[in-house]
Amino acid sequence: MAAYDLLVRNVRVVRPDLDSVDEGDIAVKDGKVAQVGQAIDPGDTAEVIDGGGRLAFPGAVDAHQHWGIYNPLDVDSTSESRAAAQGGVTTGLTYIRTGQYYLNRGGPYADFFPEVRRLSDGRAHVDYGFHVAPMMKQHLEELESLVLDHGVSSFKIFMFYGSHGLHGRSDDQSKFLMTPPGERYDYAHFEFVMRGIQAVREAHPDLADRISLSLHCETAEIMAAYTKMVEDEGGPRGLEAYHRSRPPHSEGLAITIASYLAHETNLANINLLHLSSAKALEAAVRMRDAFPHIDFRREVTIAHLMTDISSDNLGAKVNPPIRPREDVEALWEHVLAGDVDWVVSDHACCRDEMKYGEDREDVFLAKSGFGGAEYLLPGLVGEGTKRGLSLPQIARLTSWNPALRYGLGTKGTLTPGYDADIALVDPTRSFVVRAEDSESTQEYSALEGVEIGATVTDVFLRGQRIVEAGRVVGEPVGRFQHRPNEVTA
DSSP: OOSOSEEEEEEEEOOTTOSSOEEEEEEEETTEEEEEESSOOOTTOSEEEEOTTOEEEEOEEEEEEOTTSSSOHHHHHHHHHHHHHHTTEEEEEEEEOSBTTTTOBOSOHHHHHHHHHHHHTTTOSSEEEEEEOOOSHHHHTTHHHHHHTTOOOEEEEETTTTTBOSSSBOSOHHHHHOOOTTOOOSHHHHHHHHHHHHHHHHHOTTTGGGOEEEEEOOOHHHHHHHHHHHHHHOSOOSHHHHHHHSOHHHHHHHHHHHHHHHHHHTOOEEEEOOOOSHHHHHHHHHHHHHOTTSEEEEEEEHHHHHOOGGGOOGGGOOSSOOOOHHHHHHHHHHHHHTOOOEEEOOBOOOOHHHHSOSSTTOGGGSOSOBOOGGGHHHHHHHHHHHTTOOHHHHHIIIIIHHHHHTTBTTOSSOSTTSBOOEEEEETTOOEEOOGGGSSSSOSSOTTTTOEESOEEEEEEETTEEEEETTEEOSSOOOOBOOSSBOOOO
């Protein structure tokens, strides 16, 4: 019998719990990290790999993806998980909801979620789980079952959906959201979602710290008014126009409302998603100080850190919008100050024929969202280290923090007993983003032409190599993560 199944030698091991990055080896047995140290005796190990002095990160936990939003879920589960693996991602958490897009149906999650599982199981190249959005009153009655029976420990509210559709104004909420007649998706519903989640946390105190609510914080009324103003003014219809139509103070106002509702309902675990602007981060930090009993977590995306409206690449239309350079710099200041808890991709593959309207230069006709998980870890290593971000900080932002919050107890670090999810990164090898190099089925990139200063070369999922020399290899081996789960050291 082999001493180990895999030994990755001659790497610089990056761990979120250590400030130093030490040269050494990583031994793997039965899909788990068995030992981390120097000069580990390989014995009769089945496979020994020379890491060539590269960085060994814990596989990234990309806590914000959207599989199946614009393409069939079974298709995205394969192709977009391949793209995720290219970016050093070994676990992806994807948002789903009832209504238009995704499965294009309403009804209870008791019927909906098994279909989600059927379409995704056995197809992914990375491990995966789901966040769920309670869209109607009936869903509130299913929260406990979603946690206990279906392994969903995180939920979401889209604060602007009440009178604003996914891509712009929406006059028919019930058609878009497929909610029952007479129900409204509004602040009252958000309050009742919070009370329902808190009731589950109180009923299961052993799980409470790993059950949370995430919020997309934009304000529909502000966006509707500013969109009309921008449209009435005429002029260019590019990224700057979209930024102006969804102004940063819309984020700040929504964050303030969401925070007070969390205070009112005693829901302590709140995640503020894809904060895109200086005003959004300012509001989030103010709310942290105003409500110290609420455990806020703050998220930004790699795209909001890597590009700005000056590119005028309409492929970069997303909610909330790509912002001016001064907002990008403000995001980086908050990342370096420790005000951001994790960085994600918000990956939502939207192919060319769906992305653009009849006038390809009109941002208001384009769909919102794009892929980008391929650039998560290399982008943060390449750009972050230039700005003074340490490698252990990067491991916390991409792996440990989201794993801990979202109940992925076997993920997030290279410590014995944890899953042997390993991403090897060459910090001296840069590349220029070209859409044709991605495993995604999306034919363009929001980061097209951007130089990224590091490269993910090899990735291992529970000790199995899924990326070799930058290319995805092997059949899908990703497993559904029934959360919250525990470390089995």
